[in-house]
Amino acid sequence: MIDVELLRxxxxxxxxxxxxxxxxxxxxDRALEADEARRAALTRFETLRAEQKAFGKKVAxxxxxxxxxxxxxxxxxxxxxxxxxxxANDAAQAFDVAVRGIQNLVLDxxxxxxxxxxxVLREVGEHPAFDFAPxxxxxxxxxLQLFDLERGAKVxxxxxxxxxxxxxxxxxALLNLALDQAIGAGFTPLITPTIxxxxxxxxxxxxxSHSDEIYYxxxxxQYLTGTSEVALAxxxxxxxxxxxxxxxxxxxxxxxxxxxxxxxxKDTRGILRVHQxxxxxxxxxxxxxxxxxxxxxxxxxxxxxxxxVELPYRVINTAAGDLGSSAAQKxxxxxxxxTQQTYRELTSxxxxxxxxxxxxxxxxxxxxxxxxxxxxTLNGTLATTRWLxxxxxxxxxxxxxxxxxxxxxxxxxxIEAITPxx
RNA sequence: GGAGACGUCGCAUAGUCUGGUCGAGUGCACCACCCUGCUAAGGUGGAGUCCCGGGUUCCGGGACCGAGGGUUCAAAUCCCUCCGUCUCCGCCA
Numbered sequence: 092m093i094d095v096e097l098l099r100x101x102x103x104x105x106x107x108x109x110x111x112x113x114x115x116x117x118x119x120d121r122a123l124e125a126d127e128a129r130r131a132a133l134t135r136f137e138t139l140r141a142e143q144k145a146f147g148k149k150v151a152x153x154x155x156x157x158x159x160x161x162x163x164x165x166x167x168x169x170x171x172x173x174x175x176x177x178x179a180n181d182a183a184q185a186f187d188v189a190v191r192g193i194q195n196l197v198l199d200x201x202x203x204x205x206x207x208x209x210x211v212l213r214e215v216g217e218h219p220a221f222d223f224a225p226x227x228x229x230x231x232x233x234x235l236q237l238f239d240l241e242r243g244a245k246v247x248x249x250x251x252x253x254x255x256x257x258x259x260x261x262x263x264a265l266l267n268l269a270l271d272q273a274i275g276a277g278f279t280p281l282i283t284p285t286i287x288x289x290x291x292x293x294x295x296x297x298x299x300s301h302s303d304e305i306y307y308x309x310x311x312x313q314y315l316t317g318t319s320e321v322a323l324a325x326x327x328x329x330x331x332x333x334x335x336x337x338x339x340x341x342x343x344x345x346x347x348x349x350x351x352x353x354x355x356x357k358d359t360r361g362i363l364r365v366h367q368x369x370x371x372x373x374x375x376x377x378x379x380x381x382x383x384x385x386x387x388x389x390x391x392x393x394x395x396x397x398x399x400v401e402l403p404y405r406v407i408n409t410a411a412g413d414l415g416s417s418a419a420q421k422x423x424x425x426x427x428x429x430t431q432q433t434y435r436e437l438t439s440x441x442x443x444x445x446x447x448x449x450x451x452x453x454x455x456x457x458x459x460x461x462x463x464x465x466x467x468t469l470n471g472t473l474a475t476t477r478w479l480x481x482x483x484x485x486x487x488x489x490x491x492x493x494x495x496x497x498x499x500x501x502x503x504x505x506i507e508a509i510t511p512x513x
Numbered sequence: 514g515g516a517g518a519c520g521u522c523g524c525a526u527a528g529u530c531u532g533g534u535c536g537a538g539u540g541c542a543c544c545a546c547c548c549u550g551c552u553a554a555g556g557u558g559g560a561g562u563c564c565c566g567g568g569u570u571c572c573g574g575g576a577c578c579g580a581g582g583g584u585u586c587a588a589a590u591c592c593c594u595c596c597g598u599c600u601c602c603g604c605c606a
Contacts, residue, residue: 151533
């Protein structure tokens, strides 16, 4: 949720932001009107309620024989109070709906426009030069028996798969490498719930812009999470946390579930775009003034992981229209995929400023004994199953084997390559 | 899945039967001050979160006793639904 006081004082900032996102600019004025209506209704109710309370006290103190007369006098008031309260509630709800129509205020430097309007911040590493015809990750996976797509489809349908043998081990190795890096950087590891309640899912902002991406369990009115960000953001919901000793950094390990609605026909081969995968996610609660610097740190940790697995990649500054509703700025890293001759997203790090925290009720005290204020939240990817695609394709060798980057070897019993024979 | 108990201001609890003086008591912990004088005891006071209005080291009002409804002039207290915790039984990959 946005800062309502800021909305009142500088509505133009929000109009600009909505415009940059190619979003609904009129939502700003609807929210302002709803805010005024809400406050008027609330004042009306509270005035009546104060009157009623004062009267209740009079009745309590009156001698027995006068009570009946007093009660008769005030009978109508109860009705008025109830009606005013209902009106105040309705107005508050209407305001809530209106204000939800406004996404997080984008930061300076975020490119305007849609999905294709990102800017490239840098390209790192050399594209591999093969003196043979490189195989795509599916061919490599089949010949090296790293995953089983057919049986995945048989058991669970399209976009499901089994990781098998070295494929399974490679994923665990990657995630463990990421986990160890995170722990080394001071993150607290958490293995998170992957089913969450509606208020948590709503609080993270996913029900606004990604609702058709989310698996919903109707019998239980709960959601499967598409990233541990959801459970990590909910971890401190409705809490006043202590940031005096620095930011709270969590590394969440979880399976992620995505419906991939609307992506029919896209990336149908292999494990690039799947309904279920594993991910190690960084999540940080920090003070708002530290958010931009922390965002750079998260990006640096992501790039550190990419360097460890020796992948060529680029970093992009995502355009406003491609940000989630909670994000104020987002950097993606995209690895080079040789057989596609293009870059594909491997990590994504968002600065949600105070937007998520406001919805989820996560606050801190800037000063000892002072007033509470919302924290800033940030998230970023450290490793996912998808990374296997980039690792396999970039590190394949003429004999059909895949060289294992040195950083991963300790997690794979020291092997230097996965060969057809191994 | 069945039966029962419970959910109160940081923690522990009182209050619920018998609705109003609960503006929620007490203990511990916390903060300030006083007294005392030395790794302590005692006294006084203070303290939560959120919202609205006016003022900007404040004042007034309102909400919050797990959540949401209901009864009533009035609900922590009575009724209903839901959620959670615990105990016992059943079941279990």
